[in-house]
Amino acid sequence: MKLYSSPRSPFVRKVVVAIHELGLADQIELVPTVVAMDQPNAGMLAKNPLGKIPVLELYDGTAIYDSAVIIDYLDRKVGCRLIPAAGDARDWVLVNHALANGLMDILVLWRNERDKPSEQQSTGWIANFGRKTEAVLAALEKQTPELEHKPFGLAHIAIAVVLAYLDFRFEALNWREPCPKLAAWHAKAAQRPSMLASQITA
Numbered sequence: 001m002k003l004y005s006s007p008r009s010p011f012v013r014k015v016v017v018a019i020h021e022l023g024l025a026d027q028i029e030l031v032p033t034v035v036a037m038d039q040p041n042a043g044m045l046a047k048n049p050l051g052k053i054p055v056l057e058l059y060d061g062t063a064i065y066d067s068a069v070i071i072d073y074l075d076r077k078v079g080c081r082l083i084p085a086a087g088d089a090r091d092w093v094l095v096n097h098a099l100a101n102g103l104m105d106i107l108v109l110w111r112n113e114r115d116k117p118s119e120q121q122s123t124g125w126i127a128n129f130g131r132k133t134e135a136v137l138a139a140l141e142k143q144t145p146e147l148e149h150k151p152f153g154l155a156h157i158a159i160a161v162v163l164a165y166l167d168f169r170f171e172a173l174n175w176r177e178p179c180p181k182l183a184a185w186h187a188k189a190a191q192r193p194s195m196l197a198s199q200i201t202a
Contacts, residue, residue: 002057003070004033004044010104010165011067012054013198017157018071020194022078028056037112068097071154082153093155096143100158103136104165111169133170137179144181152192160189168200 003019005012019025033053035041040051047063048055056064056073064070075082084090110129113121140147140159147156163186166175176183189195 001028001059002031003028004031004047004053004055004057006033006035006053008168008200009053010107010161010200011052011101013164013200014067014101014104014157014161015054015056015070016198017161017192017194018074018082018154020197021152021157021192022074022081024074024078025197068101068154071157075154082157084153089150092146092150093153096155097158099136099139100155100162103133103162104158106132106136107162107165107169133173134178137175137182141179141182144185147185152189156189157194160186160192160195164190164195164200 003012003015005016007013016030019028033041033044033055035044035051035053044053044055045051047057048065050065052066054065054067054070056070058064064073072083083093106129110126110133113125113129147159150156163175163182166173
């Protein structure tokens with residue numbers, strides 16, 4: 001199988017971490033792929049009409065996207081180790097994954113807006129991105145006790161990856177100061193072999 005990817009994408013990293021957690025790293029080839037908002041990748045559009053990565057290409061050429069769908073596909077192949085099959089445990093994982101994944105969306109949009117020439121930036125949008133980020137971090141800080149005792153799964157992966165992305169792209173936010181419990185949890189999660197094997201590079 002092939003995973004079309006970029007080492008700077010938090011959505012790709014989420015999948016790569018899952019691949020390592022599931023013991024599938026030797027079965028999936030990472031294919032470096034460039035996509036940009038202002039210049040669609042024609043080859044990627046043929047695989048994913050949204051023009052986004054990650055995309056998992058199966059042995060028969062079938063393309064699977066987006067990141068959560070890819071992880072769900074791989075997880076079901078090995079017995080639902082990252083996403084519980086049913087019940088309250090599944091709901092908790094999916095809701096907290098949605099929270100972390102939504103923060104990834106916010107941060108990518110925020111970065112794109114921040115990188116525009118100053119006269120083209122929307123100060124309202126930027127302020128709103130900041131307020132939403134603070135709200136999500138506060139919610140995750142409250143969730144930390146549950147993160148610590150629940151089995152490491154999709155929600156944990158998404159949260160660990162988005163916090164690392166904050167460090168990578170938004171270092172000046174200093175998110176750890178208002179979130180000491182979350183920061184302590186993340187310090188441990190960052191040392192997992194799957195996280196170390198998938199670090200975002202400049």
